[in-house]
Amino acid sequence: MTNYIPTIGIEVHVELKTNTKIFSNSINGYGQMANSLTNVVDLGYPGTLPTLNKEVINLAIKAAKVLNCNIRREMHFDRKNYFYPDNPKNFQITQSRTPIGYDGYVEIEVEKTKKKIYIEEMHIEEDTCKSTHRGDKTLLDFNRAGVPLIEIVTKPCISSSTEAKLYLEKLKELLFYSDISDCKMEEGSMRCDANVSIRKNEQDLFGTKCEIKNIGSISNVGLSIEKEIERQAKLLDSGETFKEQTRRFDNKTCDTVLMRVKETGNDYRYFPEPDIPYLYITDEMITEVEKTICMLPDERRTIYIEKGVSDVNAKKLIQNRELSDYFNTLLSEKTNFKIASNLILGDISAYLNKNEKKITDTTLTKERFLELIEKVDDGTLTSKNLKDILDVILEKDISISTIIKESGIENITDDSTIREIIKKIISENPESVSDYKAGHDRAIKFFMGQVMKETKGSANPKLAMDILKEELK
Amino acid sequence: MRQVHNYLDLSLIEINKLFKEKKITPTDLVLEAFDRVEKNKELNSFITLNKEEALKQAKELEQKEVDSLTFGIPIAIKDNIVTKDLRTTAASKMLENFNPIYDADVIKKIKDANMIIIGKTNMDEFAMGSSNRTSYFGLVKNPWDKNRVPGGSSGGSAAAVSSRIVPLAIGSDTGGSIRQPASFCGVVGLKPTYGRVSRYGLIAFASSLDQIGPMTRNVYENALLLNTICGKSSNDLTSVETNEDFTRLIGKDISNMKIAIPNYYVNDAIDKEIINKLNEVVELLKKKNCTIDYVDINYIDKAVPLYQIIAMGEASSNLARYDGIRYGYSYETPENIEDLYLKSRKIGFGPEVKRRIMIGSYLLSGKNAKEYYDKALKIRDDLRRNFLATFEKYDLIIGPTNTTTAYELDKGLDDAIKSFLDDILTIPVNMAGLPGMSVPIGFSDSKLPIGLQIIGKPFDEAKMYQLASFIEKELNLDLNPNGGEKND
Structure with a gap:
């Protein structure tokens, strides 16, 4: 198989640790009874309007800071329009044109060398509801609808599965430490998509990219990237071409599976969300947030x-x-x-x-x-x-x-008491004495063990060792 | 049979006096309102009546102290404003059986002010139209001539106030939907400054333009109703805190007011009769030493295409939620999710709504978003700046509300563009986020009401009421289509 150069970009969604949802005052919680944490806003009822949770903005500023991003001072939200049952308004409120953070980086250490993984942008958006498929039925749980997310997108600058894993571990550590997110991949509060393409030479254009969606753990991100590189390499080696596509990682087969081939011009009809006024981030707001970074x-x-x-x-x-x-x-x-x-x-x-x-x-x-x-x-x-x-x-x-x-467990620190005990032990174990003199390390350990046994562990170990060495001379 | 008193022809001040003297009760008014609903059935101004609840509330009010001029007053609500446990259809099959589980902010305020909701008024489907003929529940007739349209989209509210079924009604205005029917039906209608009234609970059409407003028999009562419904809400980020009495300048001298009339508002497309009435008002104002200048406002003639792009773009997104999954009409036997979407929306929406959704989706698609929507937003900002520049020199802007008086029910039905051309004089106000009102200034030869539009700078409604009340008093028109039965 030809040796190809992989190019990897990673998109991570993390749920923010806020008390309430991003656009309504419903509780932001996990593991509660289905649809118990919802209100008319989350369900997209006619006439409802979004409000904006200040906590979300603060945590997003914090994330931008921790990820060394520039912070946009004037921003708005956008509507991403698409029909899907988990999308209650059939549009998602996100930031498409004015992401809150941009041009950041996370530093990792690969084989003792430091490398910056560059972050293209990070933006705020709302989570969709959770669908569960049961036979030919789909159940919808809107508890997750409107949970605040930040999406963090790297530049295509990751060159191996190892780097990808190190980046994710580092990202997780940073976000968790800053109290931005729980980052529990098993609960879905951190979700990863990886974009993978390969090419023969550095000078070549990027190869056709395939996106692996929603990978459930950091180690699986590594595995799926390796599998994907291998799959693409085999195809290219055999002279085949392939289209841009979305795949998923199958835990059982440990391989990526095709979900859908990307159609040209997926049209989300983005436009600025008219129900949320422009947002201005001031120096004071940033300073306040900086104070909370541990x-x-x-x-x-x-x-x-x-x-x-x-x-x-x-x-x-x-x-x-x-x-x-x-x-x-x-x-x-x-x-x-x-x-x-x-x-x-x-x-x-x-x-x-x-x-x-x-x-x-x-x-x-x-x-x-x-x-x-x-x-x-x-x-x-x-x-x-x-x-x-x-x-x-x-x-x-x-x-x-x-x-x-x-x-009453005060150590025996009395020199003479310990010395007497030690003398007795030495006289009872002549073989170990010769071992010690022959240079066997284990002998001294044996003697110390005996001392502790005899004193029921109450001998001051440092003192005992000193005396032992003296007596063994 | 109960004796007919016509208390509902009295002013709110007179009614209030009778309440305080315990000569009448809210129940008397409610019963009378429902008698009038029955008598005016032909108008089709209501989609849903709230009789049982209204009578219950009236009974409860008898135990309460009469605390304000709106106490115990029957009111009608446009059917795109959600009312808890009272069907809200937006005049669409899509929401034919929709019973909201919450009250709109304005509804809470109206209930807190002890007004009594009589019912939900007919309208154009999802407020899309200007003749009330796109309603799934049938057209509404103009009380002045039952062969003519009442205007739209708040046609039911306008007809209900005009025919004196209720003294007060709530409408909504995205491109003229309060002012145009107010003008066609001879009532006073105000579209407040964008942000003045919370939109929470208003079924969205075009979010950046929609505004709820009062429709009443006279200027004073209009200001009273605005007093009740205005204010910042934590549910609507675009709402603004305002704390003022809108009646405070009513009756105050208007001498030396500076008033502008845009040249565009006296163009050839406007009926001669309407221009003549406008000129009569101009003469009145000149007698009061008001300055009247004819001015140009750049881009005012571009407001309609801007509106079409912005309103339809936003509408296509706002109406996406009606998918048959959570509420509203749901196609019974879909083959799959795609089929559920397609059939529910195909059957649930009427033709005008579907047309606007399709155009709106197209305008936001791919490159079009930049080419149309973004550009429209920019020109809209310019238009607003041009209006504000005019207000640096003038107190108010006036002009006709409409190019014509109410037209026949069957006119222009096959012309999709017609409804927008009805609104060429009202749309610029929404595009600039300004307050605008229509106040009756007379009748055409065929006895159809003509409205004057008054446009103010942002949050200057009180001054608009000042001018409107002057004109109202000077003209002293009889605005009851049933013919001056003012007294018992």
Whole structure:
């Protein structure tokens, strides 16, 4: 098969996290009883008019900022006219001529090299209703009708399925972090279409493009792009041509399937929406929105790593916005961030998951957490001890040192007590002593294990190790 | 048999006095209104009557204090304004059985003001027409000559007020649909400034032009009704906050007013009789030291083609929602979804509506959108600027409302262009978003009413009422087609 150069552009629709719909005051919610979140406006009843939800404009400005877009200052909405049962007015209110954001980018890292994925434009529009096909019947749920969306369109500048996936992961991270969208692909709050074409040389014109609609997950975006490139390459290799078309990804066969061949001049009869006056975005509006933008993932990652957090932990923290936000409250302090990240992602996370709590719902204030980190850092608390008293730490608002005292698990930090125990263990295990002297690492671990067993885990590990090494000399 | 009192020929002020003196009740008025509906059945001015509910409401009002001049007054509503639980058809088969589940903003205001809705008036289908002959529910006759049209599209409202069935009615005006029938039927009709009245609940025809307005027997009552229905609504983003009493300048001296008459408004296409009446008014105003200048307003002659492009483009989109799926007429045995769309719309819409949808769709298609719609919007802005420039020098603009008086019911039926030419003098006002009204200034030789159009700058309705009330008082016309039965 000839080696072709793929050109990929991606369109993403995300549902905005607003309280109400874009053009009516119905609740914007998911998973509710069908048609319970609707009113006459959503149903396109005669005489109804759209209103405009300010929240939507603010979130769109935020998205434009986060995606490094220019923001249009004077804009209007347009009607996209087409007949379809999921389209209650038989026109969709969207922004065709004056998208709110344009010329932006998202930066990804492909094999250690940074690459900008350029965003052509992003605009605001309303979602359609959800149709479910049952035999020869179609059921319509208008709860989704009028849910605010932004559509983000890249330039045709993506050159592989890997880049496409990295772009989507990054986009998802940014939008999720900025509280713009839930970005749940499984619930449809983030939906992707990929446009794929291939050509032989960089100098050639773009090849015929095929659009793969509504792909259900980021990994499937990758798969479907690969399959599509392969399919097009086979056709071109065998001298065949094909028409612009819309395809979908079939989960079962793991391949793309033809939906329809694009007819020339799909005519949506766009014209400016007369029921919504022109909208003017002021500097003040943008400044207000900028204040609500939190620290974004890339910046977090850099700072965490600077502070000594491992790559893995930094990644894990960022994946959990709530924990990351909590972690950020420590950043101005002097503490051991490596231990802090281990604690948050380890025992504390386990507790939170088990009890279905948020970290902010526990009694672990910043001050108490700093104390806890200190106690672990100086060896006062072993990981076993910590497990024993973690529930108390997270549920009672008493100082960590008091908890340690009251629980009676204060470490044996008395030199002579530990030394005696160690001496006894060494004398009982002459084979391990020779192992140690022969340079076997596991011997020291064995001895430490014995010490902890003997002291029921209450020996200060650092101290124990020091004495052990001394005694083994 | 009940004694006939003709309370409905009294002014609202007189009725109010009788209410306060407890000489009559709202029920008396409602019963009389329905007697008159019956007596004028031939006019066909109503599509749906609201008798049971109206009587119930009248009864309830007897327990309430008479708090305003509109208290207990019967009113008729054009059938393109949705009324909760009261059938609203837009005079179309498409909505023949449509019972709205909400009230339009104006309906809420009317109910809050304790007016009593008598019924829904006949009109051109979806307000498309200017002779009331495109209604699915049959044509309406002009109370002054039952062989003639009442005008349209608010023909039912105009006929109902003219024949004194109700003192007040609500109409809507996209290109002249209040003013033209007001003129043909000898009543006062106002199209307010775009944005003055909330359009929420008005079945949209052309969103950027539609405006709801009052139709009444006289100028004062027109201003009163505008007082009730105006104001910003959170449901309509194009509505504007206004808080004023539109009656405040009525009766005030009009001396030295500066008035312009566009040359286009005295062109050869206009009946001589109408120009003569206009000239009589001009003489009256001159006696009051008013300035009367004949002026040119650029693009005013282009208003009709602009209207056709913008109104039909918007209509084609606004009427797309009638697809047989959620409400309205639905073809019973479609083969598939495509068939449901096609048959429901083919059978549900009348010929004039289909014609306009098709032309509108064509005008917005592909390159046409740029070539026609975008260009029309630009010229429309220019036209508005030209009007505003005129208002820098003049208080008001006047001219005839129509080129002719009411014509015969069978005239021009085969001419699709005719209905637009009826509106050459009213359409420019909608295109510029200005307020315009028609006030009766006399009759033709064949005893048909002639209307004067008064055009104001945006939100200057009070001044228009001032001039209109002066003319009304000076002319003191008998505007009851049944012949001055003013007294018991």
